[in-house]
Amino acid sequence: MLGQEPQVERCEGGFLVRAGEHAVRVEKLFLAIGRQPHLAGLHLERLGAPLDARGVPAHDSATLKVKGAPVYLAGDAAGGIANLRRAAEQGRIAGWNATHRRKHRYATRTHLAIVFSEPNIASIGREWDTLDPQRLAVAEQRFGPVGRAMIMGQNRGMLRIYADRRSHRLLGAAVVGPRCEHLAHLICWAIENRMTVERALEMPFYHPVIEEALQDALLTLKAELARLPLRWRLLPRRPAPVRKPAADLPAPA
Known part of the structure; x- marks a missing residue:
């Protein structure tokens, strides 16, 4: 349903939410629309600077x-x-x-937004609609098989993470899942430090912890990058030309 404009209508027992070809009936809706700054009473137009919308x-x-x-x-x-x-x-x-x-x-700094709902919702790094999908490698990891999430009985959700195909640098992620406020910070720190997928996998992971969802997603992402099309592979550098030794050069006239 991501990337589709939602349509909401009341129905018996709750609401019907449509997005693209998908539809789901729910009892309640959580509406997060943000807040607007109180600027009207400041008369900022008197500054003479142009105002945005x-x-x-x-x-x-x-x-x-x-x-x-x-x-x-x-x-x-x-x-x-x-x-x-x-x-x-x-x-x-x-x-x-x-x-x-x-x-x-x-x-x-690297974008980081968290909704403290249950489960948590988080968005990290570059927004998907600002990037070229052809230049990205994407991996998804569900929380269903994550050991710690299963122990807590909260193994529903998904982590989606993406990296640049050429440099392998992590660019962004979106996640809905248990305690993902902590996962969001780890991913944010990795992006801020310009980590590649391979470098992020060198970091220590414990067991059983929620962070293993990130480790599994990174492993999937690494495998996806290994299937890189030839047009994305960097060409090897040409060897430098070999200079003739001075003894082989003709003597000056």
Whole structure:
């Protein structure tokens, strides 16, 4: 159902949810639509900077300074996801830059979003619709056979992870499953450190733990990369030309 626009209608006993060719009846719906920053009363249009569709003025995403005005934005007011850690870091940088000539810059980090539902839902790294599927290797791992999840009686869910076919670097993942808030952090750290699939598999894994779902997904991803089409393989470097020794060169006239 991923990638399809959902259609919801009431039915006897709950709701009917349709997405593409799929349909499912459920008793209840969990609706997560986010929040909007309270910008209307600030009259930001008086700054003279162009506003986007949400009323956020144009600003430097690194220094957080509004274009053409001595005003700095942070957190929800700066647009993007509503995240406490991100807002706090931006607040420190905006406060510093507002009072110092030498500016600090906000460094964009690997995307990480978690819904603290049961089971957890998480999105990590590059979003799928921003990437070229032809350049990706993808692996899926269900939680059904994961030992620790079976012991807890919570072995329903799926981890989907993808990497670049040429460099083998991890790019992103999406997961619905038990305690996947922890898996999400591990994957996020690996992406932030530009790890390849092979390097991530060199990390230690214990048994029985939920993290074994990630290990299995990485093994599947490694096997997928081994089936790389020839057009994606890097050509070997040509050997450097062999110079003739000085003794073989003709003497100067």
